[in-house]
Amino acid sequence: MSDERKVSQEMQCAFVDGELDRAEWARVAALLQQDEQLRAEVCDIRAVKDLVRHAYAPPAVARPGASRRTHWAAVAALCAVSVAAGWFARSAWLPGAVEVEHALTAGTSLREIAGDRILVHVSSSRRELIATALDEIEDALRSAQQRGHRLNVEIVANSTGLELLRADASQFPERLAALRATYPGFTLVACSQTIARLREKGVAVQLLPGVQVAPSALDQVVRRLQGGWAYVRT
Amino acid sequence: MGFTRLFGTSARLKTGIEAQRGALYRLAFAWCHDAALADDLVQETQLRALDRAAQLRDPARLKSWLCSILANALRDHYRRSRAFENVDDLDEAVLADPITPETASDSARLAARVRAEVARLPLGQRQVVTLVDLEGCSYAEVSAVLSVPIGTVMSRLCRARVALRARLLDAAPGSLRPELSSRKIRIVR
Numbered sequence: 371m372s373d374e375r376k377v378s379q380e381m382q383c384a385f386v387d388g389e390l391d392r393a394e395w396a397r398v399a400a401l402l403q404q405d406e407q408l409r410a411e412v413c414d415i416r417a418v419k420d421l422v423r424h425a426y427a428p429p430a431v432a433r434p435g436a437s438r439r440t441h442w443a444a445v446a447a448l449c450a451v452s453v454a455a456g457w458f459a460r461s462a463w464l465p466g467a468v469e470v471e472h473a474l475t476a477g478t479s480l481r482e483i484a485g486d487r488i489l490v491h492v493s494s495s496r497r498e499l500i501a502t503a504l505d506e507i508e509d510a511l512r513s514a515q516q517r518g519h520r521l522n523v524e525i526v527a528n529s530t531g532l533e534l535l536r537a538d539a540s541q542f543p544e545r546l547a548a549l550r551a552t553y554p555g556f557t558l559v560a561c562s563q564t565i566a567r568l569r570e571k572g573v574a575v576q577l578l579p580g581v582q583v584a585p586s587a588l589d590q591v592v593r594r595l596q597g598g599w600a601y602v603r604t
Numbered sequence: 605m606g607f608t609r610l611f612g613t614s615a616r617l618k619t620g621i622e623a624q625r626g627a628l629y630r631l632a633f634a635w636c637h638d639a640a641l642a643d644d645l646v647q648e649t650q651l652r653a654l655d656r657a658a659q660l661r662d663p664a665r666l667k668s669w670l671c672s673i674l675a676n677a678l679r680d681h682y683r684r685s686r687a688f689e690n691v692d693d694l695d696e697a698v699l700a701d702p703i704t705p706e707t708a709s710d711s712a713r714l715a716a717r718v719r720a721e722v723a724r725l726p727l728g729q730r731q732v733v734t735l736v737d738l739e740g741c742s743y744a745e746v747s748a749v750l751s752v753p754i755g756t757v758m759s760r761l762c763r764a765r766v767a768l769r770a771r772l773l774d775a776a777p778g779s780l781r782p783e784l785s786s787r788k789i790r791i792v793r
Contacts, residue, residue: 380762387736387761389743418768422737425718426634486740520742598740 376401377408386415388520388555395554399580413582423597480510480523480602487522487599491591492531494604497541500534503604504545511553521555524594528561528587531604532568535560537576550580561587614657620666621653627667627739628674634734635678637723645681649674671735672749695728721771729764732757 514521584590632642735741
């Protein structure tokens, strides 16, 4: 590591942990766009952070409060796909970690979800669905900020939902940019398999600024669930 | 412990302390890697918390308050066990972890591998990285819990992650990086 690095390792950690103020965060986020090595390093820090979380994942503990609906069919399906993946399948903690799933429909609010980390999975390009999701996300982020709490919300997009994060196709580019600029805890992740499939079909996929790429959406969902995030499907 | 004071403790606080049990155990285990000791430390922490309930001015700080009691309980344990001539050396203590990746069953192989590397971190780094990653504590909270300056929190965290990255992601053979990136999962809608 050279001493002239623009972003120190401590700064990278602070970025990943959401500890930077808005100006610093914006500076690092901009550098991430241009600097592949920095991107790889930040990605490694995230991976290490997730590995530590997974290594001490607690057994299933029923958490009180907040209206929660447990969709065991969805849990079973996630586990089944994980079995196919092979890697998570051998991990004893999976059923405990994957305990809650919320479905974002009319009448449910992200604000009702306990916890400070929410993963919103977008797998459809239906405009009204996405508009509702963005409204809910903005509402939850604003409400947390007003209460002085830090809320992390991550959108992970795949299938036709990837459209939301594509510079060449998104219906809400300004809205996402505004949310990112206002709330450091708001992040966007695209599924690399969906991108690869689109590129195979000849689509020149360009992602919006600040969008990170995960090996797959499911991968990201499972990792977040294991990391204690609440999972919301649009 | 003063039972009169215990009876005076609000039911809400008692419920709050009990609700943190799982998180405290996980943290205690991550610090000492000893299930029985972790259990003892959590009990000790809960008892001390109930006994000193009056010290908690702001209920929103319950979790970090409990974490700092746990950190003190661990420190006291090491002090009592006379494992260290000088408790200031504690921060540099590493664990002899009996669970090695080689002996772990397949079902826990990955988690054990990561825990083995966390165990190799000096206690000061292990506490910071687990408070941040497992408990989601802010740097300021960690600073308060462990009574160290924020700069120390940041440098310990950074050194811990650099070490973990080198041992888990960069080390060959045995790097987890290929496993992390080569998983092929199809999303079926």
